[in-house]
Amino acid sequence: MELAGEWINESKVTPDIEIMSPTWKAYKNVSVTDFGAQAEGKRCNGAAFQRAIEYCKHEGISELVVPKGLYYFSDGNHPTFDGLSDFRFDGGGSEFIFSSVKAFFVIQHCARSEFRNFTVDWDWECGPLASIGIVREVAGDGRYVDLAFPEYEAVPDAFPLRTFNAMNPATLTPGCELGREFNGIQIGETSSMGGNVVRVELPTPESFRFLKRGQAYIVRHYIYDANAIELHGNAHLTLSNLTIYSAPGHAFVSTGDQHHWKLERCRIVKRPGTTRCITATADGCHISNSQGYFIIEHCDFSYNGDDCLNIHDNSVHGFQRIDAWTIRLNRVHAWRNPFGPGDPIEFRHADLSPTGIAAPVAAVQWDEERQQCVIEFASELPVGLAEQSILFNRRYDSGHYIVRYNFFHQNRARGILLHAGDGLVEHNHFYMNQGSAIQIECGAEARWAEGFGIRNLVIRDNQIESSDVNHWNMAVIYMGVYLDQGRTNYPIFEDVRIENNTIVNCPQLAIYVSSCERVILRNNVLLNPNAGPLKTEQDGDDNCVANRDYYHGSLMASHCNEVYIENNRRLSLIPTLESHIYIEPNTSRNVALRDNIGFANESR
Template sequence: MTEAGRKDMTEALENADTTQSVDTGVHRLTEMEIVIEEPNWSNYSSISVANFGARAEEGYCNGEAFQRAIDYCKQANVAELTVPAGVYHFYEGRHPVFEGLQDFQFDGGESEFIFSTVSAYFVIKYCTRAIFKNFTLDWNWARDQLASIGQVQEVATDRSYIDLHFPEYETLPEKLDIRTFNAMDPRTLSPGCSLGREFGHDQLGTAVLKDRNTLRISLPEAKREFFHFLQREQTYIVRHYIYDANAFELHGNQHLQMQHVTIYSAPGHGFVTTGDQHHWALERCRIVKRPGTTRCISVTADGCHISNSQGYFRIENCDFSYNGDDCLNIHDNSVQGFVRVDDRTIQLSRVQRWRNPFGKDDAIEFRLADLSPAGLTVPIESVDWEEEQQRCTVVFQEPLPADLSNQAILFNRRYDSGHYIVRNNFFHHNRARGILLHSSHGLVENNHFLMNQGSAIQIECGAESRWAEGFGVEHVIIRNNLIDSSDVNHWNMAVIYMGVYLEQGRTLFPIFQNITIESNTIVNCPQQAMYMSSCNHIVIRSNAILNDNAGPIKTEQDGDANCVANRSSYQGSLMVSHGRDIEISGNRRLSTLPATDSGIYIEPLTSSNVTLTGNVGFQ
């Protein structure tokens, strides 16, 4: 994108929204209404996919017929493409691609679309003022299951093997690709169980068929101590796919609406949003298990994954459940560490073009290893990729200072997935977090979180060898949400968790600022209700907390299997560490169960200017 084009887009983003200032008592936040433009149908016309040979017949591949219909709509400027009610199959990887359509509507007519090939179901890119509505997507489970229920039937006394039973199968298929074992409750068959452990296939030995639906899996001698927790009747979601193919890939669209769309399953994320996409909405969309099945998963990764985009979106009145990862993940990608080639050139490792889409003229802000600003932002001149080596060489338009640390963190400021409204949604029974927030300027209100394996809301930023996501979070309101029975696996010590992940640990730099958490109800959490760190100007007020810290205390024996070790470092119902200028007021705590802790704990060495007023029920 040219500099002039970027300026025009920025002005459009700023002018398209109305804002109202909200007084929080400590700081002022901005509450947005994000306006999505409707299609301009001055020359309305409609056509059916049936006119191009689409048929609701099993065994018939509709890929070519749908694509002919889509291409005709673009060429003839047809306003609406409709689908007669039915079940349509797609084979051979020929899946619909909607590209460059304007003032357009796709009405699925309450049809179902069933896919059998590992590639994105629907690709929607560079469309403007478009609506997609009234249809369901699913994977062909009769051909290949995305995940299976596995239950430990026997553990060898010397832990040299386990017998894993698959009750859904009469006979196991010859090829069963086992990727991960994710703990599930054996009674409710929902993701997560108290202190449940996860592990991957790379930690296991060989697997042989013991009987028609049971595998005997050997455990390498070096790993047997790790598997001390294994015992009979433990039950797992055994994923056969994870990040293989997404249901929707949304790239570079403007003023896009997805309405009344259901995803029963996909071998990857549900919705993925990337690129110069802005002003878009999910309204009354669902990611749920197909009724009448024994499935243990819907999509095998995130419900909605937003990264390296231009933000300005709404997600309202949606139902996301049984995802293999987070229900909603909002972030942009960073990278830490480089090798200097010359004064304008660096080489980056552990990068991928799709995850770190560096391009000419992108403004790169350098941060120090503790996430504090280095005071340097430089545009890119060129990028040379070596994708197989996950490496690239970046040439900048200006010299870099000689004293710039090679452990600096790079933020690509071309992207900002912030400015969002997440309202009136149901996030439940998923493997990881309800919402993972890495982006700024948001309103999260009136949502219901139920039995999420991890935190209901996790506010995060960090960089390490595995992940590098987020540019910090500022100006967010989290209010009027109901959080029930989340953090099932003792995932991150709190159902509302705010923290960084860095090789050196916590940082005093306030990467999270101006955030209000108010009038939420938190019920039945095994550990803390809230943990706040690396922050300033935070308001926590008028929240109700019932039966927090009601689970067993995590011990050193549990290790870091659920992301956070050192249980003794986390104290109280509410805790502040590495924070300043924080108001905690008018919160009420009530317990009808024994609690392992019930106070408000301010870490004294790293926190300052924390005011406590009118809180009831805390020791």
């Protein structure tokens, strides 16, 4: 078949995103010190900062400045910027230290605003966010494990063990080859053995046979508890030259009617001069149920407890019909599934294909305790609508984005997790991401239901090194669905171009694409792909998609139509396990291969 050529229009995949700056008829600024803020000692500055913010809002002040210093926020009174327009906050290179489990900064309903030049951090003297744990001993019968915590002479009094994430003891980075992780729900009682050693009871020893003396873990004490900077419903917002050393949750969060915003030259990095093993205990930047149109460029995201960047909107899998107009949803939360009157709801089949049915919401009643809500629609639902349908709330679309010139590295999960389209991902550097460097995904099951599919996406000119450390998804660039039924032939991913990327040292596949249509893999260079040991059934399913024997080759396509694979080059300087392009014969249609170099074969 003929190759696709330029069937993706460049103007479609490079969003036209312009972020407006503040405009002032007459510039006027004030300082937080005018309202009682002090950088001396550990006194709380929350009330003083809030007085300054409210004054700026009501008096139409152009800029709030902070003299350079170290400012503490110790009583839970944290800055909230609400409803400011044509406004700038300049931190002056200051550091802001927080010790209460509450969002550090909240910026909401602001327009044409800028926030710049400051650092935020958690006060680790009030309690560590995570600690390095080393397996010192495993009981002969497997009923307990002793963990030593070398950062302490004696473990702190408050020391919850929330998750145990595999760590490379040589590089002190998240993940290690075939590493397994587990969480606090799986363990039993913990007790101090004196000094820095904690004994952890293991109620199901057969589940922990992978534990061996000397293994290292990042033990998180916080996960999704409080975010550093929350962004809600802003328009034309710029955050620049911000540093986040740590937070007990996500670093940046964007939700709601947020649109046209930018992160530039922002860093999520470990504080120098510390033994810390984590920055933000969750995602570096978490974007969900928003209006999209954002730019992230020249940023550095590292050592996150989850994905560096996660872009998605939430769906719901399954419902119970109450009557012709009303349904009940289970396993939902108002913050995760923000249904509201007027929201247009699209119903999809269980394989993600369209049903052709959509209806606007008339009313919603929430029962948060039972994780349920009842939705009444403004129009009658067809009798034959299956209760296993997947619901997309089309009020939200977190797509239309540019992600470029960033460094995503040494984090626990994926570099970038993409559930939304109309995007451009270019000139980024990915290094030692525990999961895939770039994961393109959509799905719905009991645990997660995220993404409405992707259309129009370009991934180009990126450098990817030593990622998929734990063999999470069997490919460093991974495109797939998760559904109760498994793969789907419906092309939920359309018009995707992956080109001119360099991928170095990946343990299994370099690129895997599925459930897609009109995809180009072109001019990519693969250096030492398939260089890790094959993961077997004995290694378990943790952090890895099921049916690992299903994956073959260095490049693979399945459940697809119109895939074009051309001018890719594979070069191995060390022995590797596989060296071919694999097209799954029973689920793939119209796949073209041309001028690929260094592959053993192009099998079908």
